Amino acid sequence: MVSRASVVRRFAAFALVPIALAASVLVTAPAAAAPPADPVPFPTDPGPSTEATIVDMLYTSALFGGEVPSATATTPYPSSGLQNQRDVTTAQIVLDAPELGPGEQMVTYCIDLETDTTIGVHYELGEWSEANVPNLPYVQWILDNYYPDNPAQPSTGSTAEKVRAVQGAIWYFTDQFVVSRFYPAERTAVRTIVEAAQAAVQNPTPTPPPLPTLTVELDADVPLVPGELYGAYAVGGSVTSSTIALNPGTEAYADEAGTLPVADGDAVPNGARLYLRYDPGVADQGFTLTAFGTVPAGNVFLYDGGNPPLQTAQKLILASDAPVPVRASAAIVPPESGTLRVNAVLAGDAAGDQSRIDLDVTCVDGTWELQRTFSIPARTPAGEFVLAELPNLVVGAECTIEQTDDGANAYATLTSSTIEPASVVIASDEVAEMTLTNVYAIPTPPTGSLAVDVTIAGDAAGAQSALDLTASCTIEGETIARDIPVAAGLTGTTTVATVTDLPVGAECDVVQTNDGRNADALITGTTILPASVSIVDAETSTITVTNTYAAPVPVVGTLQVDVTIAGTRAGAQSALALTATCVVGEAVVTRDITVPAAVTGTSTVATIPDLVPGTECSVTQSENGANATTVVTSTSIEPPVATIAAGQTSTIVVTNTYAAPAPRPTPPPSPTPAPTPGGLAGTGPEVAGAWVLALGLLALGGAAVLLEVRRRRSVTTRR
Template identity: 40%
Template sequence: MRSERTVWRRCRQGLATIVVAAAALGWSDPAAAEPIPGGGLSDPAGIFTELTVTDLGDGGAVSAFDGPASLDPLAGYPATLPPGSTAHDVAFAGTIEVEDPLSGQTALTYCIDLFTDTETGVHYQVGDWTEANVPHMGYVGYILHNYFPIVSAPAGTDDFKASAVQTAIWFFTDRIVLDPSSPFYTAVSAIVTDALANGPSPEPPAPELEVTPNTMRAPSTGDIVGPFEVSGDGPGTLRSVGVEVFDNPDGGTPLPDGTSVAPGTRLWVRSVSDTTPQGFVLERSVTVVESTVYLYDGSNPGRDTAQKLVLAQQTELTKRAGALITPYPAGHLEVTKTIAGSGAGFQGEVVIDVSCVDPADETHEYSVTIDAGASPGDHVREIRNIEAGSACVITESADGDNDFVNVTSVTIDPETVTIVEDQTVTSTVTDTYERGVGGLAVTKTITGDGAGHQGEILLRVTCVDPSSKETRELTIPAGVSAGTHALPVIDDLPAGMRCTVTEPVTGTRDRVVNASVTIEPTTVTIVDGETLTVDVSDKYRRILPVTGSYAAGLAATGAGLVTAGLGLAGVGRLLRRAD
């Protein structure tokens, strides 16, 4: 580490001179004639911060140029200064020292984002190459694997090596070039040529530890929120900040800090303080490989962006993941659904919608559902943890009207409510249902050679619902001719009843037998305003009289059958089949 800290404010280094200061380092605004004296931040680390910039490492000033937009780093290092290049005297090119503010672990990084500033005290978290969105990272990775500080190359002092490596990295990431007269030219062009010939390197595996989602709002009512899914390639150690953490949605005993949390665990959280920020963190010591990128974690007040860094050598560091909790004042809405009327209990599904506009003018949608067939009376549903001050409008998008009932009235009282912190406001939605009425038509089809000779027929219609039963009977006189006959329609059956048709008296009599009865369908459900049909089909067969020589022959046959062991039952079967 340098004995003195240099004031720097931009890794961009379009600066003039670097001022030596005793306590901090920062980058100077490139538009200023002089760098900003002092510098450095003392902001506390964010709850997910993994590294913080602490100092400059090895390196020094380099007189360089911004290459033109047409410069293609993959075409090779230019033998002469490209036309259109602009002078860019870099006040410091080299390694940047970083430290884990909690564990004290240290590491070295290089800059991969020359035109964005950083300074001491800026906080970082591990990222990936896609998030970094820096060009040609594979070639940067190759340089890091094969040059200082991992390998003692190129030749020279540590300051010279760090400056040469940093300048070669900037060639790929920011099109920084050197004039051939620069003392670094030979080393930098050789590093770039080697990387182009033998790179790129693949992205290193990232340490795996993740919590999903990583942000969530939590109500002031103390209700538990979650779940949060933990994933990774090993357990993390729990640290909570202003919250209680649970391993089940019902709460119970909070998990103490220091608990080992395995991948696949689901966590829930309750806000218990006014701490800002608040949430929970899982921490795990991991080996982080060189060329892993570190990105600004957003925890420095007033700073939106910061320079992107890349790890210069493999290091043991702490990986952190967790969830940030945002508390908000909240109250509840209790909706009472009242089901009334003669059709109550036969209605379909009811959906009550609640649209709330919060104090920030953002709209939040909620809904509650009352299952189809819910019993008469009151059904209470609660929507919890709506932001206090929200104006909520209650509507009914599905009122339960169906094939069995008609909705005769809907009232919502009140239709609009304002949510109050730590209180429950109420609204009642009342629906009155009238039972629908439908009909049942029964047709009687008579067939067979005995049709027209059958006796009286009785059909029974039995209809039931959970609270009542009705029975109707239809009579067809004896001797009705073959064909299909429409019977009087039963037109006053309550909708929703399930009706079954049976035939207790089938029309069988002397010398005419009902050979088969078919009822289709066997059961129907009455529908409001419709007439359903059931067909009852009977097939009748005649039995011829037994007389004269035919009778004598049958008697003889019967005697023979008895002798043969068939007995009188066999004779009876033959007689019944006679036609």
């Protein structure tokens, strides 16, 4: 039940402090050492102790010289004894931090000539001591009196030349570096600053520059109970206020009763007392306080180890006062505890197609209980992996896992699922493991069937020819088609096909490409109901095609017989007798036609319907209507033969022309017979003969009246 609390005099995490470095940033080789132009080859995010990071290198220049091991802070600037002579590069190194505003970057000089550094390297504020900065009083005096703190000194040269001279002087006191006599201008500039520092520093005892402070201290070692508040953490230091950043999952309060919650980003005054609610299931419970203060020139920045595998980096000394963030942090150190590791194994040919998997993890020890829910995202591929780790669990707690959603779906069927072991008991400083194993298989897709029925109706049902149908089912842009032949002669309703193993949801329809009509069966109507069906799991959906047929009505023609009566005695004629004869193949149709006497003009005397196309018809006249008062002068029958056409009427016209008979010649007068006695005797025989003639004519007329006019019709089939 221990809490880590620290007194921190450093920059906030991610602090990138621009440090104008008027010193050789790196001297890697005995010849031509220079600061790297490229960023660190292993860039990393700032770590917990990072207070500044190099972001730039400015005003680069160079010096040529070497070390004089016998030189001391009070030794006159040497002119001989230089060892390991080479070029070294000077530059102003820039550090920066997110908390700093524009123009608040920090610049530094180098104090460790033989060690490299570069852009991206992380630093923290080091202790101000001779161990970190040799001859500190002299270096401090140079920083206080020369560029950049005093931009006017040195009094001549460009900024790069000023940086070069100041850096060379600092290296004399920190690294015994002396500029060669072969570069008199650079040597004179450096020597002038060295001699000024030696003359000015009378008391070589270093005085540490003051630093802003921020502290967090745990008041007492109080019991650490799950679910209870732990503290208090006392906030102190030289700053008046700071801002709190809570670690993930941490609950903080400003009072012991837990009624005044402290939120992430809240201001915390100096003297505040903070409490944290202990949750064994949350790792790294704690907080960090950040405040701002001014760090004087002369403070040292050391490599914080945050760029592995880089082992060391050049020391940097702050060239002028700079505002920097300072931090203090605290964290709960759980009591004796163990860890639960939850593993997951996804296997099977459908692993990777499953939906999200949800697990509830429960750890119980008496009255203490921890519950956590973890999820494996949908479509996580097959494999074995660590799903979660729960640290700081109470020793003796028993943990179990329940799978609340196994991820099975239409594309992945769960064939087996195990959690092994079924439970674990947490042991001190040990990791207990539980493994969920789910095996998934590609599911057999649900299917249904389509039945196609055909209903044949109508008075010509059964006379139709074969039908042709096509059933089509479409799902997700893919179509399954099946041709269905239907035999001729069916009647009633018949299931002509059943299409099985169709995917559920497929939309199916049926089209008829041949309806079976022929000369004996005309199609009068077709219905396909329903127009489409959607396939349902384990069910048969039916589409019925209904065709209605009718016997064909024959296409025939008609013969019309007309009679035209002409001439001066038209209307005086007697009845006519005609016979119409129609022949097709071996079939013969005859019709006797009687035309009444006394008709005139043209009249239709007969119509013979329902004659097969191609039938040849003719008309003969057996009685022409001539009589004692009327004679036929001419007869025509046109056309002699009429050929019957479908849906048309063919006409044959019989034309009779009548005239009065020619008059008889007048007989010569008979001699006058001699008178008979009595005056009558001579006429008796003549009178008697006349009456006989009259009676004979009368008899003839009666016979004509008694003639039977008949109309006959007969059909004769020639064999």
